[in-house]
Amino acid sequence: MSAPQVGVHESRTDAYLALLVNNSSSDNNISTSSRTVREVSYQDWGRSANFTRAQGAERLDYRLFVSDDETEHPTAHIVAQIGTDGTEGVPGFVHGGLTSTLADTAMGNLAWHAGYKAFTANLNVDFRAPLSPPACVVVDAKIEKTEGRKVYLSADVFEVQEMQDGTLARSNDVVAEATSLFIVMDKAKETAVTTPDTAPQNGASTPRVTNDDIRDHTSTCVASVRETLFSPGWSTIEKDYLKTVWAST
Ligand SMILES: CCCCCCCCCC(=O)SCCNC(=O)CCNC(=O)[C@H](O)C(C)(C)COP(=O)(O)OP(=O)(O)OC[C@H]1O[C@@H](n2cnc3c(N)ncnc32)[C@H](O)[C@@H]1OP(=O)(O)O
Structure with a gap:
């Protein structure tokens, strides 16, 4: 397996978190002048097979914070590291x-x-x-x-940028x-709906679908779609198209 390509950026994410997180607290709270923002651990979600957590740190890793200040409207904040492994759309x-x-x-x-709910x-x-990967x-x-x-x-969504003096700051220009x-x-x-609160914990009795099951299902599905929808020429379009795109970049 190739090594994750996010080492430098990972430390940038951690450095930015260090700016936000009150390290003196074991709860990883962000303290601002007006409110406390609590980190929500993924472990709190029970056996939820969360899509965004299935990517691997070399693709996407993030930490989630929510405000606990009852006197104001709550807010949520994500600090995310977007790696270089499979995160691109346009090359x-x-x-x-x-x-x-x-x-x-x-x-x-x-x-x-x-x-x-x-x-x-x-x-x-x-x-x-x-936004170009790797990005924070x-x-x-x-x-x-x-x-x-x-x-x-x-x-x-804002990008976290490294300033000339090496410090990290949130860009003022919004990405999205x-x-x-x-x-x-x-x-x-x-x-x-089975919410994370009520979902069974470890040792769950609900059978999980395996990757082999998914591959079988996908093959059947693709074969069926091809037969009914695709003209014979269509199956090569994607390959040829990608070759052209990558050759030009
Ligand atoms: C533990 C923490 C978890 C955190 C999650 C992380 C974020 C991930 C979030 C997701 O990915 S959610 C998954 C993606 N979304 C879905 O799968 C939802 C699919 N759609 C549905 O299930 C239903 O369409 C929906 C529940 C959203 C609404 O169906 P309902 O039958 O309950 O509502 P109904 O159709 O009666 O509409 C209620 C009102 O909302 C309005 N409405 C519904 N859909 C709308 C729409 N798309 N745009 C504008 N208005 C909409 C609708 O016109 C109506 O307005 P009025 O009350 O004024 O008449």
Whole structure:
């Protein structure tokens, strides 16, 4: 297995976290003048097979913080390290879906943290500046308003940059701005959802799908789609297209 390519950047993420995190506290709290922001450990989520945590540190690694200040609207913050292994869309640039996922993750966790058991119904992302991996970003999410079962949130993504004197700072230029609408689960449907709180812990009896199962299923699915939808020429388009793209970069 090749070595992770994020060593330098990883330490940059840690250095930025060190600026934020009050190291004197074992709870890893960020202390600001007005509020305390608590780190949420992935371990708190029970056996949830979380998509963003399945990537491996060489692709995506992040830490999540939520504010616990009851006198203000809660906020959520992500400090993320985006590695170089499989994170690009346009060659040389971070895939916008990854940036969107980070914004969605910050907003979704904020909604749940604030007591709204809600799903993303709508997600809008304005990409304001390209991001090149490896990158370190900060995501700030907040609740804009609530109306009945609707929770409107926003999130801004900023790059963490190294200044000329070697210190780290959040760039003032936003990389992406996201807004979302989350809908709180209908009470009648809520029991059908296994939340992390109620999910079985280690030794879970729920059978997990293996990678072999997935490969089998995908092969069957692809074969079936090819037969019904693809003309014979289509299967080579992607390969030829990629060859052209990579040759030109
Ligand atoms: C532990 C922490 C976990 C943190 C998670 C991290 C973040 C990850 C978040 C996700 O990835 S969630 C997964 C992706 N989202 C989904 O799978 C949701 C799929 N969609 C649905 O399940 C349903 O469409 C949904 C639950 C969102 C709404 O269905 P409902 O049947 O409950 O609601 P309904 O259709 O009755 O709509 C309720 C209201 O919302 C409005 N609405 C629903 N979808 C909308 C939409 N897309 N845009 C605008 N408005 C929408 C709808 O018009 C209506 O407005 P009014 O009350 O004013 O009439």
